[in-house]
Structures are given as C-alpha cells and as structure tokens.
Amino acid sequence: MEKTIKVLTEERLRQGYVIVLPGIEGASWINRRIVRGLLAADVPYAMEIHDWTYNWPLMLYNLRSRRLHTAQATELREKILDYQSRYPNRPVYLIGHSGGGGMTLETLAGLPQGTSIAGAVLLGAAMSPGYDFRVALQHVDRKIWNFSSWGDFLFLGLFTTVAGTIDGRMSPCAGMLGFNCQQLTNEERGKYEEMPYRLEYCRDLHLAGHFGFTAPRFIRNWVAPLLMACPTAAEALTDEATERLSRRIVNVSVI
Known part of the structure; x- marks a missing residue:
C-alpha cells in the first residue's frame, strides 16, 4: 500500500x-484515514498528506x-502561497493530527501579514494548553476548530508530560484539555x-482515544461538514462567478 495519499x-485544485x-x-495508515473520510464525504477539494517528519524511528526528534x-x-507556508498564487480565492484548509496540530499552528503563525487561509482543524493537537495561538487566528478567515478528548490521557497526558509537546512544554496537551482562552x-x-x-x-468509532480522531466515519460526519459550510465571500468567487461579476461591472460601466 502506498505510504501517502x-x-x-x-478539477479538484480549482475547487480548493x-x-x-x-x-x-x-x-x-493513521492519517490516510483522514483523507479517506473526506473523500467519503464528497469533499471536492484537492487533498494531500504533507509528511513533515523523519518518520517513526525518529519520533522523539x-x-x-x-x-x-x-x-x-x-516549506508549508511556501506550498500554501504557491497554491494561492495559482488558484486565487479558493479555500485552503489545514488538518493536523497530534504533532501535526502543533505544526498547523506554527505554520499559520508565520504566514505573511495580510495572508490567510479558510481555516484549520486540530485533531488531538500536541500543544500545551497555554500556547498563545492569537497570531495564528489572524491568518484564518473562518475558524480554528480544536477537537479535544479527556480520554486521550495516555498520549496527550502522560506521554507529553514526560517527553514534551511540540511547543516544548512538559505538560498535558490542548488536544486533551483544550486551550486556555482567557487572553482572547x-x-x-x-x-x-x-x-x-x-x-x-x-x-x-471515535472512542475518545488518540486514534479515534482519525476514524474515517468520524472525519466524514464531524470534520468534513466544517470544511463544506458556508464559504467566505472571497471563497465563493469561482472562475464562473468571477466572470459573471466582471460582465456585470462592464455592463454597469457602459450604462
């Protein structure tokens, strides 16, 4: 089986x-299930697993x-900006599981001023609850959704208290406890x-543990609808809509 998807x-790239x-x-297989769940929900966007790691033997690294x-x-920011330059006004979403949730926030926080994506979904994010994600919020048009579970105490509680979080804290994670939002x-x-x-x-089939976040049925029924909800005004400007709008502007100018 191929390692990634x-x-x-x-056609999909033109949608999002x-x-x-x-x-x-x-x-x-853990993150391939995310893509399969999105496909099962008929999400029309292009999809890609970006492996930011050196694979499992170097998990602690x-x-x-x-x-x-x-x-x-x-590298992720460059990938996003390249897509947006080729397909303007299309929705871009980041979905990060565990450590990938931390990488999602790190990526958003470093986007250029005035640049944004549609939104981000965090699935059991391995970031400390006190992480300041306010800068990341400035780079989403819709929302950051943080799926958390107290049942994920083994990986996002015990393990990260001993080994650390993506942001370098020795503590349970926001993917277990949620983020501290008092500063927002x-x-x-x-x-x-x-x-x-x-x-x-x-x-x-999400039974509260670490791998339930990526269950295809959970992704299909709870995550995919977030991506398919009402788009922003910019996202709604497909090529066809843009062409119609341009014709209207021309007609008004002539009148």
Missing part, C-alpha cells in the same frame, strides 16, 4: 485545497526539534471553537 487533479499534517509517526519545525513550517478578545473568540469529546462520537 495525494488527490491533486486539476486541504493539507493533512500527520503526527510525529509520519505518513501512515520529530516531537522536539525546533529546527525541523521551523524548516517544515516554512471577543473578536478572536469568534474565530476559535473548542470541540470537546461528545458521546455521539462513539457511533462513528
């Missing part, structure tokens, strides 16, 4: 772009290396939504 047809960031294990995090966040303004709160574990997730 890329669904990058021209989803980048999936795996945890510290790297591209694997992947978790703690600031050099790796900085280099990969830069009302405007910033409008761009952040905490998604704590719900018993309804059991029906979709």
Whole structure:
C-alpha cells in the first residue's frame, strides 16, 4: 500500500485545497484515514498528506526539534502561497493530527501579514494548553476548530508530560484539555471553537482515544461538514462567478 495519499487533479485544485499534517509517526495508515473520510464525504477539494517528519524511528526528534519545525513550517507556508498564487480565492484548509496540530499552528503563525487561509482543524493537537495561538487566528478567515478528548490521557497526558509537546512544554496537551482562552478578545473568540469529546462520537468509532480522531466515519460526519459550510465571500468567487461579476461591472460601466 502506498505510504501517502495525494488527490491533486486539476478539477479538484480549482475547487480548493486541504493539507493533512500527520503526527510525529509520519505518513501512515493513521492519517490516510483522514483523507479517506473526506473523500467519503464528497469533499471536492484537492487533498494531500504533507509528511513533515523523519518518520517513526525518529519520533522523539520529530516531537522536539525546533529546527525541523521551523524548516517544515516554512516549506508549508511556501506550498500554501504557491497554491494561492495559482488558484486565487479558493479555500485552503489545514488538518493536523497530534504533532501535526502543533505544526498547523506554527505554520499559520508565520504566514505573511495580510495572508490567510479558510481555516484549520486540530485533531488531538500536541500543544500545551497555554500556547498563545492569537497570531495564528489572524491568518484564518473562518475558524480554528480544536477537537479535544479527556480520554486521550495516555498520549496527550502522560506521554507529553514526560517527553514534551511540540511547543516544548512538559505538560498535558490542548488536544486533551483544550486551550486556555482567557487572553482572547471577543473578536478572536469568534474565530476559535473548542470541540470537546461528545458521546455521539462513539457511533462513528471515535472512542475518545488518540486514534479515534482519525476514524474515517468520524472525519466524514464531524470534520468534513466544517470544511463544506458556508464559504467566505472571497471563497465563493469561482472562475464562473468571477466572470459573471466582471460582465456585470462592464455592463454597469457602459450604462
């Protein structure tokens, strides 16, 4: 079986772009399930797993290396900006599981001033609850959704208290406890939504543990709808809509 999944047809690229960031294990069956769940939900966007790691033998290095995090966040930002230059006004989403959730926030925080993507989904993010993600919020048009679960105490509680989080803290993670939002303004709160574990997730095979976040049925029924919700005004400007708008402007000018 192929190690990663890329669904990058021209038709899909013209609709939007989803980048999936795996945890510290790297591209694997765990994150391939995210893409499969999105495809099962008929999400029309291009999709790609971006493996920012050196794979599972170096998991601890992947978790703690600031050099790796900085280099990969830069590469991701370049990938986003390149897509936006070729396909303007299309929605871009980041979906990060575990360590990939941390990389999602690192990537957003470093985007150029005035640059943004549609939104980001954090699935059991391996970041400390006190991480200041306000700069990241400035670079999303819609929201950052943080799916968390108290049931993920083994990986995002015990393990990260001993080995550390992506942002270098020895503590349980926001993917278990949620983020500390006391510092957020009302405007910033409008761009952040905490998604704590719900018993309804059991029906979709998310049983509160670390790998339930990527269950295809959970992705299909709970994550994909967030990506398909009402687009921003900029996102709604497809080629066809832009052409119609241009014709209207020309007609008004003539009149």
